[in-house]
Amino acid sequence: MTQETGETMLQSRDRATAGPRDRVVLNLPELDQCVHCGLCLNHCPTYRVTHLEPESPRGRIHLVRAVAEGRIEALDPARGTPNERFAEHIYLCLMCRACETACPSGVQFGRIAEAAREVLGPPGSPMARRLARLAFTQVFPFPRRLRWLASALRLYQRSGLQRVIRLMLPRRLREMEALLPTVPSRFFAPEADLPAIGKRRARVALLSGCVMSTLFGEVNNATVRVLRRNGCDVVVPRGQVCCGALNVHNGETTAARRMARRNIDVFLDAGVDAVIVNAAGCGAAMKEYGHLLRDDPDYAERAARFAALVKDAGEFLAGLGLVPPSGRIEMTVTYQDPCHLAHGQKVRAQPRQLLAAIPGLHLVEMEGADRCCGSAGIYNITHPEMSKELLTEKMAAVGRTGAEAVVAPNPGCMLQLRFGAQRYGPALPVFHLMDLLDRAYEAKTDC
Amino acid sequence: MARLKEIVGPTYVLTRPEDVVVYEQDAFLVARALPDIVVLPGSTAEVAGVVRLVHEAGVPLVVRGAGTGLNGGSIPIAGGVMLVLTRMNRIVELDPRNRLAVVEPGAINVDVTAAAAQHGLFYAPDPGSQTVSTIGGNVGNNAGGPHCLSYGVTGNHVLAMEVVLASGDVTWVGSRSADHPGYDLCGVVVGSEGTLGVVTAIVVKLLRKSQAVRTLLAAFETIDDASQTVSEVIAAGIVPTAMEMMDGVVMAAVEAAIHAGYPQDAGAALLIEVEGHPESLPRQMKRIEEICRAHAPRMLRTAASEQERLLLWKGRKEGAGALGRLAPSYYLHDGVVPRAKLPDVMRKVVEVGKAYGLSIGNLFHAGDGNLHPIILFNPREPGIMDKVVRAGEEILRACVEAGGTITGEHGVGIEKREYMRWMFSDADLMAMQRVKRSFDPDGIMNPGKLLPVGERPDVTVRPAMAAGMWT
Known part of the structure; x- marks a missing residue:
């Protein structure tokens, strides 16, 4: 326990350039940029709940640094399995990147955490790790398998089997089961040709997304309609795959790189002005393809070129200049900043500008709008306790605004907030920004 | 160890390297040293219990808040037990009529001002770290800030404090009302960098906002x-x-x-x-x-x-x-x-x-x-x-x-303890040493900080505890 209590002052920070792989990989230049000022602490959701340094951004950076210096093992040197305690700290992080917004030194914490997870591999028990690897390498990269799985889930929910199974599950599994979203009757199946309505202003491609196309097909349709009404020719290239964000966040980068290369080829071939993404997590991941493929001589340059084309739907429309909708929506809403939009892509003002452009719509800001809701990809499944804590706090903040609905332009947040509205209240609907814009345009055609 | 866990609960006693390594350093980047045990108490009673145990064992005790200090004051250079007070972060009482607040040491500076703002009041000391640093840490280092030019530093805004002494006894220094008779013990404790006792509650002045x-x-x-x-x-x-x-x-x-x-x-x-x-x-x-x-x-x-x-x-x-x-x-x-x-x-x-x-x-x-x-x-x-x-x-x-001093607001810690000799004679330093001894006769409170020990602080420090003595 007391094997190493002291350290020499005036140390130089010499770190591994040779030695075990985890040490070398985690010897990141980003680590040097952290000056330990601690200004991130209070912005970190897990630190705010636990008040523990190892569950803070600065603490996690320090842990990774300790690995790079060979003072802590990330992996068991004999068996190659993760050092569990280290992995727990690295995986309790939501990857919300609120710390990046707070950091005055510009430390890119996301890159540090992703590198650590790459060394560790997926989280959880050996069984969960195997399952996760299977999903990341065998399901997400293949749109057809994904749809097949979603169909199976739909059958399970519609057939009455769900009600029977629920009664049989132990509590923990029942709570996880309750998080399963209802699969709608139709997936996103766009027509080949989606021309601009009115004067043509741009030609764009849309990422269908894995979750968006199966669970939020209607939001994708709404996005297409809104883009067309704003003078965009829309193409939805066939052959595109899931963006790979879940893989990268959960320590599986091999398939993630494969998926990135595929998307780069498909979208660059489409010859468009912009690649539109309506899921914040995917947008952030795709804007970072350049970093993901930085060591790939064949793709580094193409990845950077592709990344420059990626735009969040709200960001793009605000930049283009929104065709003002004349239909009214009489409603008071509050806006949840998706972490990977506000912190990951620094897009905060644009969605609010678009909401303000809808006649009749009134936006009330909630306290901590840019604080994570606890969804964080698959985090609500891997860390139900922490996720629940953050969600209750979030729903209380929503309740205090007195809003009639929440707007959150990201599928993960939408699922989580819907679950929160149902479980903790207030019972209010959750919309995607594109949903509301689409409605505002449609309301005009109705009258 | 079992007794520590009984006092604060098992979740809040940390000993594994993957947990304690992050407590080896604060915002002073030049040095680091691992604590043997990190304890996060939730109340004054828990702090007193832990301090009593540490006192009995005769090992060093270092107190830490948010770890934003710039002088290495919270680095456990002699190992031992580290008391982290971030869980004790409540604003216990806000009294707008008497313009004061009672806060726990882990309360964050900016949270105190935010709470006071509802009554048109604010807490004046505003160090650069105010969005994260704790009032306890501010008190320990007598923190300043840009607006201290006219408002004064932390010491000018502390009315009274609850202090757990090295023996584990709990006492109060200062008082809620102005003009407290007798020795100004509040003045002694403010800026003492954890070398005298553990502050577990602070009564601070609140000011009215200017028009x-x-x-x-x-x-x-x-x-x-x-x-x-x-x-x-x-x-x-x-x-x-x-x-x-x-x-x-x-x-x-x-x-x-x-x-x-x-x-x-x-x-x-x-x-x-x-x-x-x-x-x-x-x-x-x-x-x-x-x-x-x-x-x-x-x-x-x-x-x-x-x-x-x-x-x-x-x-x-x-x-x-x-x-x-x-x-x-x-x-x-x-x-x-x-x-x-x-x-x-x-x-x-x-x-x-x-x-x-x-x-x-x-x-x-x-x-x-x-x-x-x-x-x-x-x-x-x-x-x-x-x-x-x-x-x-x-x-x-x-x-x-030029007639100035070695620190304005960051404190001395390990960073500047040897520079104290530039400012004080041996007799001065001996007098300070006697003050410390009267609070902490066994020298367990944050040893090696604030006062010079006679060597440059570039020593490799030995573990203070024998392996297994807490198990």
């Missing part, structure tokens, strides 16, 4: 012009609530980070703020502007809106951190000079930077002569730390020679 505030940004060709302006404003009998200086190096970094609208090609800028009655401000501002104009300013800009004012301040508050963009690491220094000597010492700082070949940024409380030279460096450069420390030492010596 009006004006903030002026004045940019100059050279640091010298800005320094002269500061000297003259003070000499003219004006006391702004804040008068901050930043040099060109810092301004460029801040602009890159947050786009506050600072001029990028000026040598130095002053951020001057005055508060008071709406009618009195224009006259004060006019007088300040006149003095600025005598030094050929590049830019004079008064914040037109509260938003613009906050942005100007954000640039100041995050200035040091923004320097992380210019170099991988930095060493933030803290010294004080008499304001009339400001131009001379600033010239010396520039000279030292040149002599050592180090880039130095300056961002500091010019109004009270509290310098913060920030030495930029790359930690991967061999032998760099020694050079950085020596350059810093030379700057501090220049401060002392």
Whole structure:
């Protein structure tokens, strides 16, 4: 326990350039940029709940640094399995990147955490790790398998089997089961040709997304309609795959790189002005393809070129200049900043500008709008306790605004907030920004 | 160990390397040392229980808040038990009529001000770290901040404190009312850096917000012009609530980070703020502007809106951190000079930077002569730390020679304990040692901090506890 209590002052920070792989990989230049000022602490959701340094951004950076210096093992040197305690700290992080917004030194914490997870591999028990690897390498990269799985889930929910199974599950599994979203009757199946309505202003491609196309097909349709009404020719290239964000966040980068290369080829071939993404997590991941493929001589340059084309739907429309909708929506809403939009892509003002452009719509800001809701990809499944804590706090903040609905332009947040509205209240609907814009345009055609 | 877990609960006793390693360092980047055990108590009773146990075992005890200290005061250089008070973060009582608040030591500085704001009040000391640093830590180091020029430092705002003594006994020092009779023990405990006892509750003064505030940004060709302006404003009998200086190096970094609208090609800028009655401000501002104009300013800009004012301040508050963009690491220094000597010492700082070949940024409380030279460096450069420390030492010596001190608000910790000899005689230091002994006869409270131990703090420290003694 007391094997190493002291350290020499005036140390130089010499770190591994040779030695075990985890040490070398985690010897990141980003680590040097952290000056330990601690200004991130209070912005970190897990630190705010636990008040523990190892569950803070600065603490996690320090842990990774300790690995790079060979003072802590990330992996068991004999068996190659993760050092569990280290992995727990690295995986309790939501990857919300609120710390990046707070950091005055510009430390890119996301890159540090992703590198650590790459060394560790997926989280959880050996069984969960195997399952996760299977999903990341065998399901997400293949749109057809994904749809097949979603169909199976739909059958399970519609057939009455769900009600029977629920009664049989132990509590923990029942709570996880309750998080399963209802699969709608139709997936996103766009027509080949989606021309601009009115004067043509741009030609764009849309990422269908894995979750968006199966669970939020209607939001994708709404996005297409809104883009067309704003003078965009829309193409939805066939052959595109899931963006790979879940893989990268959960320590599986091999398939993630494969998926990135595929998307780069498909979208660059489409010859468009912009690649539109309506899921914040995917947008952030795709804007970072350049970093993901930085060591790939064949793709580094193409990845950077592709990344420059990626735009969040709200960001793009605000930049283009929104065709003002004349239909009214009489409603008071509050806006949840998706972490990977506000912190990951620094897009905060644009969605609010678009909401303000809808006649009749009134936006009330909630306290901590840019604080994570606890969804964080698959985090609500891997860390139900922490996720629940953050969600209750979030729903209380929503309740205090007195809003009639929440707007959150990201599928993960939408699922989580819907679950929160149902479980903790207030019972209010959750919309995607594109949903509301689409409605505002449609309301005009109705009258 | 079992008894520790009984007192605070098993979740809050940390011993595994993957847990305690993050507590080996605070915001002082030069040193680090692992604690043997980290304990996070949730109440005064738990603190007292832990301290009693530690006292019985005779091992060192180090208290830590948010770990934003810049002098290494919370680094457990002798190992032992570290008491982390971040869980004790409640604002226990807010009494607007008597304008005071009772807070736990882990309460965050800015949270206290936010709570007070509902009653039109605020907590005055505003260190750069105020969004994270704790009141307990502020008290331990007698923290300052830009607005301390007219409001005073932490010690001027503490009325009373609950203290757990080294024996584990709980006592109160000071009182809620003014003019407490007898020894000013509050004054002794404030700034004692955890070497006397553990503060578990603090009664702080709250102030009423001023009716009006004006903030002026004045940019100059050279640091010298800005320094002269500061000297003259003070000499003219004006006391702004804040008068901050930043040099060109810092301004460029801040602009890159947050786009506050600072001029990028000026040598130095002053951020001057005055508060008071709406009618009195224009006259004060006019007088300040006149003095600025005598030094050929590049830019004079008064914040037109509260938003613009906050942005100007954000640039100041995050200035040091923004320097992380210019170099991988930095060493933030803290010294004080008499304001009339400001131009001379600033010239010396520039000279030292040149002599050592180090880039130095300056961002500091010019109004009270509290310098913060920030030495930029790359930690991967061999032998760099020694050079950085020596350059810093030379700057501090220049401060002392000019009639100033070795620290304005960061405290002494391990960083400056040997420099205490530059300021105090052996007899002075012995008297301080006796004060410490009367609170902490066995010397378990934060050993090796604040007072010189007779050697440069570049020693490899031995573990204080025998392996297994707690199990």
